[in-house]
Amino acid sequence: MTYDIQPLGDQGLCISWGNTIDVQVNALVLALTARLQQLQLPAVLDLIPAYSSLCMLFDARRLLQDFPHQQPYDYMRKRVALEIQKITEVNYSEGRSVEIPVCYDQSLAPDLERIARQSKLDPAEIIRLHSSRTYRVYMLGFLPGFPYMGTVDDRIATPRLASPRPLVPAGSVGIAGSQTGIYPLDAPGGWNLIGRTPLRLFDPNKEEPALLRPGDQVRFTPISLATFQKNKTAP
Amino acid sequence: MSLHILKPGLLDTIQDEGRYGHGHLGINRSGAMDRAGMAVANFLVGNPAGEAVLEMHFPAPEIRLDAPVLLALAGANFTARADGVSVPLHTPVLLQAGVSIKFQKAISGTRCYLAVGGGFALDTWLGSCSTNLAAGAGGWKGRALQAGDVIAFRQKISVAQFELGEKMRRLPWSANVSDFYPANQAIRFCPGPEYGWLDTESQASLEQSDWQITAQSNRMGYRLKGPGLHRKNPAELVSSAVTAGTIQLLPNGQPIILMTDSQTTGGYPRIGQVVQADLPMLAQLGAGQAFALQRVPLETAFAALQAQEQMLRRLKTGCALKLAAVLTARH
Numbered sequence: 001m002t003y004d005i006q007p008l009g010d011q012g013l014c015i016s017w018g019n020t021i022d023v024q025v026n027a028l029v030l031a032l033t034a035r036l037q038q039l040q041l042p043a044v045l046d047l048i049p050a051y052s053s054l055c056m057l058f059d060a061r062r063l064l065q066d067f068p069h070q071q072p073y074d075y076m077r078k079r080v081a082l083e084i085q086k087i088t089e090v091n092y093s094e095g096r097s098v099e100i101p102v103c104y105d106q107s108l109a110p111d112l113e114r115i116a117r118q119s120k121l122d123p124a125e126i127i128r129l130h131s132s133r134t135y136r137v138y139m140l141g142f143l144p145g146f147p148y149m150g151t152v153d154d155r156i157a158t159p160r161l162a163s164p165r166p167l168v169p170a171g172s173v174g175i176a177g178s179q180t181g182i183y184p185l186d187a188p189g190g191w192n193l194i195g196r197t198p199l200r201l202f203d204p205n206k207e208e209p210a211l212l213r214p215g216d217q218v219r220f221t222p223i224s225l226a227t228f229q230k231n232k233t234a235p
Numbered sequence: 236m237s238l239h240i241l242k243p244g245l246l247d248t249i250q251d252e253g254r255y256g257h258g259h260l261g262i263n264r265s266g267a268m269d270r271a272g273m274a275v276a277n278f279l280v281g282n283p284a285g286e287a288v289l290e291m292h293f294p295a296p297e298i299r300l301d302a303p304v305l306l307a308l309a310g311a312n313f314t315a316r317a318d319g320v321s322v323p324l325h326t327p328v329l330l331q332a333g334v335s336i337k338f339q340k341a342i343s344g345t346r347c348y349l350a351v352g353g354g355f356a357l358d359t360w361l362g363s364c365s366t367n368l369a370a371g372a373g374g375w376k377g378r379a380l381q382a383g384d385v386i387a388f389r390q391k392i393s394v395a396q397f398e399l400g401e402k403m404r405r406l407p408w409s410a411n412v413s414d415f416y417p418a419n420q421a422i423r424f425c426p427g428p429e430y431g432w433l434d435t436e437s438q439a440s441l442e443q444s445d446w447q448i449t450a451q452s453n454r455m456g457y458r459l460k461g462p463g464l465h466r467k468n469p470a471e472l473v474s475s476a477v478t479a480g481t482i483q484l485l486p487n488g489q490p491i492i493l494m495t496d497s498q499t500t501g502g503y504p505r506i507g508q509v510v511q512a513d514l515p516m517l518a519q520l521g522a523g524q525a526f527a528l529q530r531v532p533l534e535t536a537f538a539a540l541q542a543q544e545q546m547l548r549r550l551k552t553g554c555a556l557k558l559a560a561v562l563t564a565r566h
Contacts, residue, residue: 006428007425007533008427008428008476008478008481008505008508009424009425009427009480009507009508009509009510009511009533009536010508010511010533010536010537011478011479011480011511014428014476016428016475019471019472019473020473033259045255046259046264047258048258048259048476048499050473052475053475053476055475055476057255057258057476060511060537060540061540064537064540064541064544071533073533073537139500140261141261141499142261142474142498142500143261144260144261144262144367144369144370145261146261148474184261185369185370187369202370204370204372204373204377209361209370210260210262
């Protein structure tokens with residue numbers, strides 16, 4: 001697959017495989033991320049995978065000191081290009097399978113009715129469509145632990161709200177275009193909210209604070225309002 | 236052996252060099268906005284560059300010290316007074332137990348850094364003491380400081396340093412920081428991955444205009460106001476990584492410069508990336524102020540960074556030598 005590497009100023013580089021949401025491309029992104037994480041190259045500060053790109057933030061101060069005769073970006077670009085060549089086989093279902101209970105009760109789903117009207121479907125049908133697919137966690141971003149998952153059935157794909165809500169409660173499950181996601185923390189947000197999970201998606205006190213990782217396979221299981229209230233652990 | 240917050244400021248947080256290595260989980264960096272300011276405050280009291288410091292905005296907090304401490308302020312000048320006596324900026328001072336520090340007026344800059352010799356006794360979260368306000372973790376209880384908060388010092392200093400009844404002893408040197416904050420200089424940037432999405436006219440007006448920092452500006456980002464910029468490519472961008480200094484083009488045609496509390500990924504075109512050496516200067520600008528943007532090649536960015544690092548290293552060595560001489564002489 002063709003790619004392109006560009007600098008992120010003097011702070012890093014960005015490898016892009018086009019501007020696309022695609023399982024194969026994302027699998028390649030995550031394979032390279034895993035490889036670079038494993039290599040533990042000196043001066044790498046962060047590896048941030050996204051849908052079809054991977055950004056590496058590096059410590060240019062350290063590179064300038066350790067390799068005074070090499071331009072830091074050129075040095076890292078060559079190093080990364082070498083690793084991309086070595087990736088020949090990519091496993092598409094590398095993630096864990098995670099089941100996430102979701103309560104789709106109207107009281108926790110302020111946008112369900114509207115999506116039903118717009119799509120001319122029954123709310124129950126929207127819930128069925130949303131909870132009958134396995135979604136891939138393409139990336140985490142926006143908030144600590146926020147999973148960008150996809151893709152939802154075309155019939156329930158819905159554009160973002162024209163103006164975001166000032167406060168979306170933690171655990172809210174939303175749809176934006178063909179993506180679905182879960183708010184790990186109380187935050188402003190513009191996704192269409194169709195339910196809420198009692199699970200805590202982000203817990204800073206845990207050794208692994210984020211419940212989900214890029215590449216995970218997620219299934220939503222509908223639960224009743226009573227079960228939601230009994231199991232609620234969201235902050 | 237602690238610093239007590241008597242009255243909180245607008246936004247007082249504990250910060251260090253930031254939290255890296257967790258971007259793939261959406262955990263953003265945090266860290267001091269003005270890295271040079273943090274380093275200068277730390278060097279003056281004999282700490283490493285990235286020791287956790289208190290970052291303050293104006294109005295700044297009212298603080299009481301319950302033990303003698305070696306302290307330095309750097310960055311913004313908020314006219315500090317220790318029990319009424321003026322505390323000079325960029326100068327190490329020994330303060331006696333019981334002294335209260337107040338900040339009277341914002342004279343210059345936006346963020347002031349307070350470092351204490353030996354640092355604050357804090358727990359790290361994921362390898363850093365920086366406060367992550369989004370996650371509510373790290374730093375001091377994951378939040379801005381409030382009245383009643385008591386932050387302990389890690390190191391005890393000898394009271395023998397003071398004369399009887401003396402509240403503050405100013406050590407006889409200060410750091411020259413003018414090179415970190417050159418007046419009226421453009422903020423330099425390198426083209427970002429989507430720089431080519433701007434039409435030619437907008438690429439030119441990005442550099443030929445004055446950009447004003449709007450009131451909607453904080454540690455997450457500075458929204459700028461200037462002429463409308465236009466894209467030649469209406470395509471939607473799928474989300475990809477951003478960092479401090481990333482210049483994004485918002486749908487309304489105005490740029491935003493992301494700062495250290497920004498999220499890890501974003502979906503707006505990344506038209507530029509501010510060079511690291513200019514981030515301290517940018518961090519000290521505030522709402523209402525205007526600046527120009529200047530496009531430079533990557534080589535210039537690295538050269539500027541290297542020059543800034545050399546200045547900081549020289550400052551570190553100078554401070555360490557002077558401090559060692561003073562402290563041993565009086566023991």
